[in-house]
Amino acid sequence: xxxxxxxxxxxxxxxxxxxxxxxxxxxxxxxxxxxxxxxxxxxxxxxxxxxxxxxxxxxxxxxxxxxxxxxxxxxxxxxxxxxxxxxxxxxxxxxxxxxxxxx
Numbered sequence: 001x002x003x004x005x006x007x008x009x010x011x012x013x014x015x016x017x018x019x020x021x022x023x024x025x026x027x028x029x030x031x032x033x034x035x036x037x038x039x040x041x042x043x044x045x046x047x048x049x050x051x052x053x054x055x056x057x058x059x060x061x062x063x064x065x066x067x068x069x070x071x072x073x074x075x076x077x078x079x080x081x082x083x084x085x086x087x088x089x090x091x092x093x094x095x096x097x098x099x100x101x102x103x
Contacts, residue, residue: 018076022054025074029067032057051078 019035026033036053038045045053061067061082068082090101 019052019054022074022077026054026056029070030058049078 023033033054033056036045036055037043047053058067064082065084068080068084071077071080071082088103090103092099092101
């Protein structure tokens, strides 16, 4: 697992202050955060609920359960992209084939 996503800040007024604090927490945990920017417009990407998306590269994650728990405890973070205990298999497509990963 090379990268995960943390959906940040539920309150619009908190967003400008929250993202730098989230970035500090992620860096302290060994990650490399970056605010995701929209491709079809200027500025950051917002979810349908108006939250910002922060991509966080942690490299290979040895203890996914612990990392997920740590991210879930960040005040203001709405969600992360670690789907612990949720799937037994992932199916994804590449340009050449369909790949399967079982857990």
